[in-house]
Amino acid sequence: MTIFALIIINKAGGLIYHRTFHEGGLQKISTNDYLVLAGTFHGVHAITARLNPLGNHNTNRLSSSSSAGIRPDPPSGLEVLESENFRMQCFTTMTGIKFLLFSDTTQTNVDIIMRRVYEMYTDYVMKNPFYQLEMPVRCDLFDRKLLSYIREMNSR
Amino acid sequence: MAIYSFYIFDRHTECIYSRTWLPPPAPPSQSSADGPHIPPPQSQTLSAKSSSDNAKLIFGTVFSLRNMVRKLGGDDDAFISFRTAQYKLHYYETASNLRLVMLTDTSTLSMRNVLHQIYINLWVEYVVKNPLSPVEHKGGEGVRNEMFEMGLDQFVRGLM
Amino acid sequence: MSHLGPGKASTSVNGKDQILPAIGGPGGGGGSSSSSGGALRYPSNGKTIYHRPLNRSKTSELSQASFAYLFSEMVSYAQRRVTGIQELEKRLNLQGHPIGLKLLDLLLIREPPRSQTRPLNIITLLHFIKINLWMHLFGRQADRLEKSSDAATPDEYMIIDNEPLVNAYISVPKEMSQLNCAAFVAGIIEGVCDGAVFPARVTAHSVGGKEEGEMWPGKTVFLVKFQPEVLEREALIGKG
Numbered sequence: 001m002t003i004f005a006l007i008i009i010n011k012a013g014g015l016i017y018h019r020t021f022h023e024g025g026l027q028k029i030s031t032n033d034y035l036v037l038a039g040t041f042h043g044v045h046a047i048t049a050r051l052n053p054l055g056n057h058n059t060n061r062l063s064s065s066s067s068a069g070i071r072p073d074p075p076s077g078l079e080v081l082e083s084e085n086f087r088m089q090c091f092t093t094m095t096g097i098k099f100l101l102f103s104d105t106t107q108t109n110v111d112i113i114m115r116r117v118y119e120m121y122t123d124y125v126m127k128n129p130f131y132q133l134e135m136p137v138r139c140d141l142f143d144r145k146l147l148s149y150i151r152e153m154n155s156r
Numbered sequence: 157m158a159i160y161s162f163y164i165f166d167r168h169t170e171c172i173y174s175r176t177w178l179p180p181p182a183p184p185s186q187s188s189a190d191g192p193h194i195p196p197p198q199s200q201t202l203s204a205k206s207s208s209d210n211a212k213l214i215f216g217t218v219f220s221l222r223n224m225v226r227k228l229g230g231d232d233d234a235f236i237s238f239r240t241a242q243y244k245l246h247y248y249e250t251a252s253n254l255r256l257v258m259l260t261d262t263s264t265l266s267m268r269n270v271l272h273q274i275y276i277n278l279w280v281e282y283v284v285k286n287p288l289s290p291v292e293h294k295g296g297e298g299v300r301n302e303m304f305e306m307g308l309d310q311f312v313r314g315l316m
Numbered sequence: 317m318s319h320l321g322p323g324k325a326s327t328s329v330n331g332k333d334q335i336l337p338a339i340g341g342p343g344g345g346g347g348s349s350s351s352s353g354g355a356l357r358y359p360s361n362g363k364t365i366y367h368r369p370l371n372r373s374k375t376s377e378l379s380q381a382s383f384a385y386l387f388s389e390m391v392s393y394a395q396r397r398v399t400g401i402q403e404l405e406k407r408l409n410l411q412g413h414p415i416g417l418k419l420l421d422l423l424l425i426r427e428p429p430r431s432q433t434r435p436l437n438i439i440t441l442l443h444f445i446k447i448n449l450w451m452h453l454f455g456r457q458a459d460r461l462e463k464s465s466d467a468a469t470p471d472e473y474m475i476i477d478n479e480p481l482v483n484a485y486i487s488v489p490k491e492m493s494q495l496n497c498a499a500f501v502a503g504i505i506e507g508v509c510d511g512a513v514f515p516a517r518v519t520a521h522s523v524g525g526k527e528e529g530e531m532w533p534g535k536t537v538f539l540v541k542f543q544p545e546v547l548e549r550e551a552l553i554g555k556g
Contacts, residue, residue, distance in 0.1 A: 026228045037224055044220050047213055052242045053160040053178060053259050076241040081221065083236055085229040102228070127384040127485035129391035130492070139487035144533075 002154045004086060004102040006117065006146070007034065010134045011096035013042030017137040021150045026086060026102060045077035045090065045098065089114060097121075113153060120145050159312055160243060160259040163211055164279075164299070167253035169219070171211035172296045175305075177312060214257055218247055236268060250275055270315065278307045366425050384485050391486070391497055401495050405519070409503035416507020423448050434512070438542065438550055441514055442473055445505055453504070454481050471542045475505070478532040480520075496520040498536045505538055515543045 004025035008017035015038035020026070029037075052075045081088040082105070089110045091099040099121075101114055124142035125131055131139060164173040218235075225235040237246045244264055248256045248271035256271045282304040283289055289298030358364065371378070394407040424432060427448075435441035446458040464472035480498040488495050498520040506518040517540075524535040 027230050029227060033227065037227065040220050040224060044217050044224075047217050048238070048240055048245075051210065051213055051217065051245075051259075052240070053176070073241065078238050078240050081225075081235070081238040083225045083229055083233050085233045123384075123485055124487065127381070127388055128487055129388040129395075129497075130487070130489050138489060141485070141487040 001107055001156065002104050003107070003113065003150050004104065006102070006150075007038060007100040008121070008137065009038045009042055009098040009100065012134065013039050014134070015039075016135065019143070019146065021147070022154060025104060041090075041100070042098070045092075049075045049077040091118065093118070113150075116149060117146065120149070157264045157316065158261045159264075159316055160261070162259075162274075162308070162312070163214055163257045165211075165215050165218075165255040165257070166293060168292070168294075169215060170294070171208070171215060172293045173299045174207060174211050175308065176207070177316070214245075215255075218245075218255065218257060222247070222249070237266065246271060248272060248275070254279075274308065274311065278304055278311065282307060362429060364425070366422060380481075380484070387482055387497075387500070388486075390500070401492060404495060405499040408497065408499040409506065409518075412500045412503025412505075413507040413510070416504040416509075417511045418507075419449065419452065419504065420508045420511040423452055435514075437553065438473070438514065438546070441509065441512055442475070442540070445508055446475055449505070449508060450477075453501075469541075471544070471547050473540045473542075475538040475540065476535070477501075477538070478535050480534065480536050483534050483536070496522045496536060498538070502538050505540065509540065509542075514546050516546070517541045517543075 002022045002025060004022050005018065005020045007015065010016045015035050018031075018034050018038075077092065078090055081090070085105070086102050087105050087107065087110075089101045089103070091101070091114045093099075099114060099117060101110060101117065103110060120142060124145060125137055125139050128139050128141075131137070159177055161174065161176040161178070163171055163175075166172050221238065222235045225233050234249065235247055237244060239245075239262055242262070244260050244262050246258045246260065246264075246267035248268055250256075254275070256275060258267055258271060260267065282301060283293075283299055286298070286301060289301065293299050390411060391408070394404055394411065398404045398407065423444075424434070435444050442461055446461045450456065450458045458475050459478050460474075460476040462474045462476065464470070464474065466472070477498075480501060482500055483497055486497050488497070502518040502520040506516060509516040509518065519539050519541075521537045521539060522534070523537050524530060524533040
């Protein structure tokens with residue numbers, strides 16, 4: 001039940017934050033590799049939103065019900081990625097920021113943790129007058145609070 | 157649990173087989189005032205054109221994700237599946253670099269077994285052991301034989 | 317939700333209020349007016365219009381997030397075309413100064429009539445700041461009040477706050493580590509001191525350490541340095 005790492009990607013696909021919390025979960029890779037990973041994932045995320053096999057069929061079926069004023073959800077990108085050794089959850093905000101949380105396969109309450117991380121982001125990064133939007137996150141308070149929260153989660 | 161489509165890619169990164177089981181688009185009973193609707197025959201040709209594009213996109217996605225997972229989880233890690241809000245994609249790679257990809261709805265659990273079964277019971281039996289099919293299936297030849305297609309269809313419909 | 321009073325410089329005129337000099341506001345404090353034929357009338361419970369907050373919603377509270385965004389914009393505004401950290405702190409100080417001036421009057425008039433005296437010496441003034449001002453602004457008292465033990469500077473006093481509210485969400489980048497945005501609060505304190513005719517210079521200094529186990533990483537000391545004439549006067553009054 002451990003959280004391995006957190007990665008934050010901005011609107012353009014650039015890496016703005018990455019932090020590992022638990023050694024031994026994921027392989028150690030350099031910052032450059034993380035940058036490449038973030039860019040790749042950004043592209044893949046966009047493609048997966050378009051691969052929706054139900055694309056045409058939903059619009060046909062719903063065209064008669066759209067008179068009721070219900071708009072179908074726009075296709076969303078990748079949300080969960082599973083592999084043998086880890087599990088990755090991707091949370092996309094309304095402003096295009098992606099939070100990638102890497103945990104082990106048995107982690108149960110990833111939603112709650114993701115929500116809490118997002119809250120911390122909005123508090124300690126967005127309310128900081130010295131933070132420029134879409135730039136790498138260098139906020140001391142954010143690091144501190146995040147670390148203490150994840151440590152608490154990992155030690156449960 | 158609904159299965160939407162199934163693809164096989166060989167080790168030369170080519171799509172050698174693809175099959176969809178999507179329900180046909182519902183014929184519009186009342187003519188709706190909002191928005192044009194695509195008449196069925198047109199949508200067939202559209203989907204025929206875009207299905208090869210789809211296959212390419214799927215392969216690209218799967219390839220990138222597989223590399224990402226290998227990088228993060230170590231060389232022996234294997235990418236199993238991913239899920240979006242609309243569909244779920246399952247991936248299975250054999251030792252001979254044959255890649256099986258299946259798209260289902262979001263409520264399906266792991267299809268690894270299913271893909272494994274398809275590989276051993278259908279692919280190996282009806283394609284590999286077929287003396288008339290070539291070793292390299294360039295352009296998909298040798299894959300589309302009757303027994304394989306029938307067997308696959310039966311198997312999948314049995315699951316749905 | 318923290319208790320941030322509406323004591324900020326607000327120039328909006330509430331349309332419902334009519335400034336009637338003789339009556340303590342419409343339904344002011346629920347008190348009935350006592351009349352005494354022509355003289356100035358006060359409601360019997362002593363609560364005038366100045367006791368009611370401007371923000372009359374049910375909870376009369378402000379969300380901390382709104383304040384945080386507003387303050388963040390104030391800091392960015394102060395940062396424009398500024399040459400260095402000293403000037404940035406000076407600008408924040410100037411932004412807080414008029415608030416202090418107005419708060420002094422408001423808080424004094426809200427005291428119960430018995431203790432409504434002007435602070436006449438340094439210690440009373442500083443206690444007023446530590447207790448009344450902090451309670452009004454932040455909903456709690458300041459943590460410590462100290463006199464400088466350095467004999468060379470007997471005019472320096474220190475108000476210590478372990479966790480200034482205004483710095484709650486701000487992480488200062490490493491290249492500006494001397495900056496403390498509580499310079500704004502220092503400006504408010506300076507306004508109060510100047511308004512009470514105790515001219516002073518107030519600055520904010522961060523003393524919280526960067527180590528892991530630090531209890532209060534944002535601990536701030538507000539250094540109040542009075543002008544020499546204040547000390548002279550204090551000495552004279554003390555003798556007399």
